[in-house]
Amino acid sequence: MSEVLDNLRYSEEHEWAQQGEGQIVRVGITDHAQHLLGDIVFVEFPEIGTAVSAGDSVGSIESVKTVSELYSPISGTVTRVNEALEDSPELLNGQPYGEGWIYEVEIEGDYASATAGLLDAAAYRELVGE
Template sequence: MTTPDDRRYTDQHEWALVQGTEGAATVVRVGITDHAQDALGDIVFVQLPEVGAEVAPGNPIGEVESTKSVSDVYSPVAGVVSAVNEALTDAPETVNSDPYGAGWLVEVQVTGQDGDPTASLLDAAAYQAVVQGS
C-alpha cells in the first residue's frame, strides 16, 4: 500500500492535494486512498457531485460502489466543486488501478482561507498510523 508524502489525508481515507490557485481560490484535488480502494475491492460505479456544488469538510460528496459495498466519499475541505473526473463514468476501475493519479474524483476551489487549506489534515505518517490501528 502506498501513501504519497505530497498530499494530506483524512481518517475517512480520502486524500487532498493542492493543485495551485485560480484567481483568489486554491484548487484542491480529492480522491480515495490506496488503502480505501483495496478494502473496497473492484470498483464498478462512482457517483460524483455536480460542478458548482458547495461542499464542507466531513460531508459526503459522492459514493464509490464496488462488488463488495457502497461507501460514501467525504470532502476534506470546504469550497465549491470546480471539476469532476468524467473519465470515471466509463472507467470507474481507474480508482483501483491509479488512486493517486488518474483515479482522482473531484477538484474543489477553496476561497476565503489564507495558507494551505489542507494543513489541518493528516500527513502521510499520521495516516499510516490510522490505517495500522484499524
C-alpha cells in the first residue's frame, strides 16, 4: 500500500505539490509512482529560471525498468532543484515526500489558486485504488 500524505496536493500523473514559504511550492513524485518505477537511477531536472505550466513535461526519471516523463503539477518559475538526487537518485525510492523532493517553483498568486486543479489526498487515494 502506498503512502499518501494529507497535507499535499496531487496530480493524476503522480506528482505532488507542497506549500513552502511565501510563494514557493515544492514538487516531487508520489510513493505510488516510485513503486511503479522501481529502482530509480537518474533524475533529469528542469532548469532553474525556467517558466513551467501545469501539465508541462519538465524532465524525466530513469529507473532500471523504464524512463518516465516528469510533469509539473503547477505553473510557476523553477527556483531550485534537489542537487542531492544527482548523487543519490535512490532518495526518490526511500523518501519520496522528504529528502526525495525534486524541485521548487515560485508561483504567482496564492497556493490554493495555484493548486486548484490538483487532487486532495482522498481523491488521490481513490485514483490509485487505496
